[in-house]
Amino acid sequence: MSPSISIKAVNITKRYGDKTALDDISFEVNRGELFGFIGPDGAGKTSLFRLITSLLIPDGGTLTVDGLDTVKDYTKLRKILGYMPGRFSLYQDLTVEENLRFFAGIFKTTLEANYDLVKDIYSHIEPFKTRKAGKLSGGMKQKLALSCALIHKPEILVLDEPTTGVDAVSRIEFWEMLNKLRQSGITIIVSTPYMDEASRCDRVALIQGGKIMSIDTPEAIRNNFGRDLWALKADDIYRLLVDLRRFESTWTAFPFGEHIHLSLSDKSIKPAEIALYLEALGHSNVHISKIEPSIEDCFMEMMSVGSGTGEE
Amino acid sequence: MKIIEVENLVKKFGNFVANDHLTFSVDEGEIYGFLGANGAGKTTAMKILCGLSAPTSGKVLVAGYDVYTQTEMIKKRIGYMSQRFSLFEDLSVWENFQFFGGIYGLPAAKIRERTTELLGRLGLESEKNQILGSLPLGWKQKLAFSVAIIHQPSIVFLDEPTGGVDPITRRQFWEIIYETANQGITVFVTTHYMDEAEYCRRVSIMADGKIVALDTPANLKAKYQAANIEEVFLKIARG
Structure with missing residues (x-):
C-alpha cells in the first residue's frame, strides 16, 4: 500500500435485501485530502460512510483505512477515526462540556490534552458549556458534534452530511472550519447533497444511485463538461x-x-x-x-447521459 | 386579493421573542418565498399561519379566517408538506391518496377524481398500486406535494420541500409548483437553496425574529447590489 493513500475501496458492494445501495464502487482518498462525496439522498453516501467506519460489513469488495481492513481490524480502526453521523447523536441531556469530556474519556484522553485541536471550533460554543446539548441551536449542535469527533485526535475525520438543513451562512462558516482543520494534515471525507460545496474540496466523487459517476478535482470535472x-x-x-x-x-x-x-x-x-x-x-x-458550467451542471449532465433524459 | 394578512404579529416564549412585529401579506396565486437563517423564527411563524399555535399579539388572517378563533376553518383551506412530514411508507400510492382525501373530508368520488388527475399530471398512474416505501425519493416528494393539494386548498405551505433530492428532480418539483400556482393555488415556501428563491415572485428574509427584507428577487438584488439572492441573504444574515 502506498503510504500516501488513506482510504482504499476496491469493488465495494452493499445490499439491503434486493436493493443495491452501493454497486461495485472503487476509489482512493489520499492522506491529508479534503474529499467530498456529492450526491442526493438515496445515492448511497451514508451506507458508504458506515462501511468506512466499520459500522456495516460490505457484501463484496475490500475496504482499508490507513492499511487497516474495516472488517478484520475494526478495533484498531475505530481508534483513529472521528465520525460525525448525519443525525445529531450526542447526549441531549448532558451539557456541552460533559459531552466533550465523555467522548474524550471513551478514547482514554482528556479535553485538556487535546484542547488545541478543537480550540478554534469549541471556542464558539464554550460560553454555553453548561447548557444541555439538546437546548443548542442547529449551528451550535453542529460545532459541538465536530468538536466531539475531533477530541481524540483522529487520523481521519468522517463527516456525514454535516451541512444538511443548515442555513447558507452557517454552511459557509462550517466549510471555513474544515478548511482550517485540513491545514493540520488530517484526512477529511465529507458528504453533502449541496452541489455548490464541491468547490470547497480537493477532490470529489459525484455519486448517484449507488454508483460513482465521476471522481476528480472540481476544476477537472467542470473542464470535462464537453458542451458549450x-x-x-x-x-x-x-x-x-x-x-x-x-x-x-x-x-x-x-x-x-x-x-x-x-x-x-x-x-x-x-x-x-x-x-x-x-x-x-x-x-x-x-x-x-x-x-x-458549475458542478451542478456537470452532475445533471452525467445524470442525463446515464438515464437518457437528454434528447440526443 | 390577499390570501395571508399579517399585522404586527408577535410570538413570545417566556422572555424570548421568536416573532417580533411581523407585518406582511401574500397575494392570491403568488409563489412566496419565506427565507431566514436557522433560528430566525420561520418555523414559529409557519405554525401560527397553519393554525397550530396562537400568536401572543397581532392580527393574522389566513384565507380570510382568524388564527385566534377559526383554526379549524384554516386547516380545511390549507395544504402542508415538509420533507419530514410525508406519506405512509407501508401504504400504496393509491391508499395514501384515499387516506389523506378522507382526512380532508372529501367524498369518495371526489377523491377518485382528484387522485386520477394528480397521478396523471405526474405520469405515475401505472404506479398507483406500488407500496410507497419502494419508490424513489424524488417520486415520494412529488406524491407528497400532490397529496397536500388533493383538497384544492387556497394555499399550500411547503417547508423545505426539495431538501436532499437530486438536482434534476429538484427542478421538476419547481415546475410542478409553477403549474400549481398557475391554477390559482398560492404557494408559501421555505428553502435553504438560494437559487430557488429566484423562482419566487416575492421573498421575505427573516433575521432575529424580524422581517428585514421583503420584495421581488430583482428588487432585492438591486437594493443590496448583489449578483444573486444568496449574496443578499449573506449580507443580511451577517449584518
Whole structure:
C-alpha cells in the first residue's frame, strides 16, 4: 500500500435485501485530502460512510483505512477515526462540556490534552458549556458534534452530511472550519447533497444511485463538461423554459435561479440563431451569454447521459 | 386579493421573542418565498399561519379566517408538506391518496377524481398500486406535494420541500409548483437553496425574529447590489 493513500475501496458492494445501495464502487482518498462525496439522498453516501467506519460489513469488495481492513481490524480502526453521523447523536441531556469530556474519556484522553485541536471550533460554543446539548441551536449542535469527533485526535475525520438543513451562512462558516482543520494534515471525507460545496474540496466523487459517476478535482470535472453552455434570460422565464425545450438543437434546458442553462446537441449553433428562434415566438428582453458550467451542471449532465433524459 | 394578512404579529416564549412585529401579506396565486437563517423564527411563524399555535399579539388572517378563533376553518383551506412530514411508507400510492382525501373530508368520488388527475399530471398512474416505501425519493416528494393539494386548498405551505433530492428532480418539483400556482393555488415556501428563491415572485428574509427584507428577487438584488439572492441573504444574515 502506498503510504500516501488513506482510504482504499476496491469493488465495494452493499445490499439491503434486493436493493443495491452501493454497486461495485472503487476509489482512493489520499492522506491529508479534503474529499467530498456529492450526491442526493438515496445515492448511497451514508451506507458508504458506515462501511468506512466499520459500522456495516460490505457484501463484496475490500475496504482499508490507513492499511487497516474495516472488517478484520475494526478495533484498531475505530481508534483513529472521528465520525460525525448525519443525525445529531450526542447526549441531549448532558451539557456541552460533559459531552466533550465523555467522548474524550471513551478514547482514554482528556479535553485538556487535546484542547488545541478543537480550540478554534469549541471556542464558539464554550460560553454555553453548561447548557444541555439538546437546548443548542442547529449551528451550535453542529460545532459541538465536530468538536466531539475531533477530541481524540483522529487520523481521519468522517463527516456525514454535516451541512444538511443548515442555513447558507452557517454552511459557509462550517466549510471555513474544515478548511482550517485540513491545514493540520488530517484526512477529511465529507458528504453533502449541496452541489455548490464541491468547490470547497480537493477532490470529489459525484455519486448517484449507488454508483460513482465521476471522481476528480472540481476544476477537472467542470473542464470535462464537453458542451458549450449558455445562460438565458427573458421576461417570461417559464415560457422561455418550455420553448427552449422544444428548440431543435436543445440537449438540456434547466432553470438555474433567474436564468435557464441551455446546452446544445449541435456545436455549430450560434447564439444569434437561438435569439431569432425565441424572438419569433414573441419573447422580449432575451439575454444570452456563454458561461462556465458549475458542478451542478456537470452532475445533471452525467445524470442525463446515464438515464437518457437528454434528447440526443 | 390577499390570501395571508399579517399585522404586527408577535410570538413570545417566556422572555424570548421568536416573532417580533411581523407585518406582511401574500397575494392570491403568488409563489412566496419565506427565507431566514436557522433560528430566525420561520418555523414559529409557519405554525401560527397553519393554525397550530396562537400568536401572543397581532392580527393574522389566513384565507380570510382568524388564527385566534377559526383554526379549524384554516386547516380545511390549507395544504402542508415538509420533507419530514410525508406519506405512509407501508401504504400504496393509491391508499395514501384515499387516506389523506378522507382526512380532508372529501367524498369518495371526489377523491377518485382528484387522485386520477394528480397521478396523471405526474405520469405515475401505472404506479398507483406500488407500496410507497419502494419508490424513489424524488417520486415520494412529488406524491407528497400532490397529496397536500388533493383538497384544492387556497394555499399550500411547503417547508423545505426539495431538501436532499437530486438536482434534476429538484427542478421538476419547481415546475410542478409553477403549474400549481398557475391554477390559482398560492404557494408559501421555505428553502435553504438560494437559487430557488429566484423562482419566487416575492421573498421575505427573516433575521432575529424580524422581517428585514421583503420584495421581488430583482428588487432585492438591486437594493443590496448583489449578483444573486444568496449574496443578499449573506449580507443580511451577517449584518
